[in-house]
Every structure is written in C-alpha cells, then in structure tokens.
Amino acid sequence: MKDGLLMNVCMISRYGKGPVEFRKVPIPTVGDNDVLVSIHAASVNPIDFKIKDGRFRMFLKFKLPLIMGNDFSGTVVEVGRNVVKFKVGDNVYGRPDKDRIGTFAEYIAIDVSEIASMPSNLSFEQAASIPLVGLTDYQALHDVLRLKPKEKILIHAGAGGIGTFAIQLAKQMGAYVATTASQKGFELVKRLGADEIVDYRNEKFEDRLHDYDAVFDTLGGKILLRSFKVLRKGGRIVSIAGLPNRRFGIEHGYGFIKRNLLGILAARISFHEARHKAKYSFLLMKPSGKQLGVIADLIERGSIVPVIDRVYPFGRVQEALDYQESGRVKGKIVLKIR
C-alpha cells in the first residue's frame, strides 16, 4: 500500500557521540505476519544512547545505518496476509525484536507477536512510555524472581524508568518494597507505593535493609555486589545492569568458549552468590505481545500508572537522548512523533 512512499526517521550511520541524523527513507514493506503501524509516540531508554555509542557492538550486531528507538504506540494502517488478531485502525503498543528496532520513525513494520492493544485509558504518549520498561519489570519480577505476596524486595533506582514501573508492579504482586532514591525522587517513589526509602546519597542501603527475599538490581557494578548483603539465606537477585554469568550462557545456548568467558567475567558475582547462598540471574528482556496484553490489563485496572518526566517533539531527539544519559530522569522520556 505504501510502496515507494517515504517517511521521516531518526538514525545513526556510525557509532559515537556525534548528533543523530534525520533522513527520509522508504516506508517498510509488511511481511505476512506483520502489521504496519503509524507511530504516534516512542519512548527514550538508556539502551538508545548505549546503542548509539556502540557499547553493544561486541555482542549485538546492528546493521548501519540504523533507525533508532525501541518502543512505541501507534495505529495499525496495514496488516500482513496471515494477520487476524489486529485490523486497520487498531491502536497498539509494542517493543520490536532487536533485529527490527526503529521506532524513532513515522512507521514501523512489526511482527504481531511483539505488539498488543494499547491500554484504552492511556494517551499515545503515556502508552509509548510502557513497553520496554513494562516488559523488563514483568520478566524480572514474575518470570525470574517469581515474587510472592508478603516477600520483601529491594528495587534499586526507584525513581527511574524501570524503577517507577517496578515499584508499582511489586506492590500489585503484594510485596513489601524498599527502594533507593535521592531526595529529589522521594515524593515520587512514596506516591507509587514504596514502603521504605533509602536516600542512597546519605546512607548505605545494606546498613539498613536485612533479610530481604529479593533484589532487583538496575545499577550493576559495586551496587550489585553490595546488594548481596541485604538478602536472607536463599534470597534471589535479578540484575539488568550487571553481567551475564555462566548459567545465563548455558540457558541461552551459548557455546563452550562464550559461556566460560562469561563465567570468568562474572567470577566476582559468583563468589558473592556462593558466599551469601543466594541465586543470581541476569535478565535480557525479550519482546512479548502476550505480556504487553497482561500489562495493559493491569494499567486498565488502575494498578499501574505511567510516570512521564518530559515529552519532546520528534525534532529534538538529541536533547532527549542527552537528558536520558544524564542519569537524572524521573520516570520516562517520550518523543511525540506525530
């Protein structure tokens, strides 16, 4: 339908700190299991500036030039031959597979398994803020930690994009939630339901929190290593910012050399894991339209509300990326595409 027509996109043609480029490229063609979505809004995530810098190039192969952006909301304008679940005019939100990213664009062709109907009570800007953080948090708390009612969890960086959604999800699951934040984020995390807040700039969280069942680590490095101290014996840590370990390599079918390399790189984490008799898992979020459907239900029931810090017009992507990289964002940044 849109063959030969052009769309505006924001892309990079080389890795590095240079500014993003705006270009016109052909609107993508729709595969049999795809829908073509007219994008209304996209969100900005730390992964965007990390991809742009080339930080992932060792293990995530992107073909340059690359259209940026990892999640979106919009309206279906064309459906592939096998698609029955969605029709033209449906409002959807989604997170494309890593091989088909590119949501800082007017259109995206995406497999239907990676989208869901947008929560009916949200604007396009609000809905666009959800997919990447929502899926990551859902997979961390449900699939990896299997958090149970009344369990105690520490969620790091509660005021960030991941944290603001995770606090609400953990409360919805019936957990007792502690979080780390600076004073600027206190009011926000309290409003979202945090039971205990540690001002990470003035207090060590491990001095106050003990016998926790679980930790959701969003910061990695020394904070991850210190987090083992708050766990009870047999407690669990899931990290999205630390290092994958050997177990991750085995579960993801990596070959002998790669999985042992991970074992070496994550040796310090494994040492702490054994010492504290804990279980450490690294999570790499996977797209899932099915889970986005579950998340849409939670949002429509009012259990989770989006938290948006700033909305930028499409032409100011670079400013949005710079603000994201500052590490001071409270909730999410959204780009208004149309």
Ligand SMILES: NC(=O)c1ccc[n+]([C@@H]2O[C@H](COP(=O)([O-])OP(=O)(O)OC[C@H]3O[C@@H](n4cnc5c(N)ncnc54)[C@H](OP(=O)(O)O)[C@@H]3O)[C@@H](O)[C@H]2O)c1
């Ligand atoms: N593995 C995966 O699949 C996956 C998926 C999604 C995200 N991630 C990663 O997860 C990380 C978090 O993402 P995000 O979107 O939440 O980032 P973000 O929104 O940029 O986080 C910013 C927030 O972090 C807080 N913060 C910074 N340092 C802190 C500290 N030492 N203790 C407590 N809070 C601190 C800041 O609060 P103050 O300004 O008050 O300091 C700010 O509110 C990123 O590294 C991202 O790449 C990984």
